[in-house]
Amino acid sequence: MAKLILTHEVTGLGTAGDVVEVKNGYARNYLLPRGFALTWTKGGEKQVESIKAARAAREHASVEAAQTQAAALTAKPVKLAVKAGESGRLFGTVKVADIAAAVEAAGLGTIDKRKVELPAHIKSTGSYTAIVRLHDDVSATIVLDVVAAK
Missing domain, CATH: 3.40.5.10 (Ribosomal protein L9, N-terminal domain)
Known part of the structure; x- marks a missing residue:
């Protein structure tokens, strides 16, 4: 050991x-x-x-602040525009830093990219979920709408 x-x-x-x-x-x-x-x-x-x-x-100063941000994160999906081909397949994968930047751009506050967990690699457009740990006792499940960038 x-x-x-x-x-x-x-x-x-x-x-x-x-x-x-x-x-x-x-x-x-x-x-x-x-x-x-x-x-x-x-x-x-x-x-x-x-x-x-x-x-x-x-970390957040209190559990209440983390719960407030968790409610905001779960309230609406976060739109994430990435480069994709004709069939919807992405050029690369979506990274946790991309998700953190999209959450901040959506006006839902800042999150630490190290606190984002993806259940699987995102390699095509569609709807996905990710888990964000905001505090030791508070985590939020956010919905990601991955769309092709124009």
Whole structure:
């Protein structure tokens, strides 16, 4: 078992700043190469505090503010215009940064791209859903209308 400090939120494992124990292969082959975690050391405890402070600065101040934004996000679909071919197939995929920019352009507030989860890659036009974690206790499911850009 490997003891790690998470630097990003990993679904099903923990949030940034958490100290977790995972199997060696999961740490070596997934978490460490992608930069989701650092190996735990005694000096790493200082890093844990700075990671938690940075995470707290990015989060909403209260659960009520997060719930208000979640209600706004779920109220109407977010339109996302991307380059696509004749058949509706996209040139590339929709990235979480594109979704965060579309939410901000729609006037629904700002969201951190690291808090957006896509269930699958979006490779064609249509209607999709994405989950945005606004707070530890609050998440919102947003509807994305992916259309071809003109």
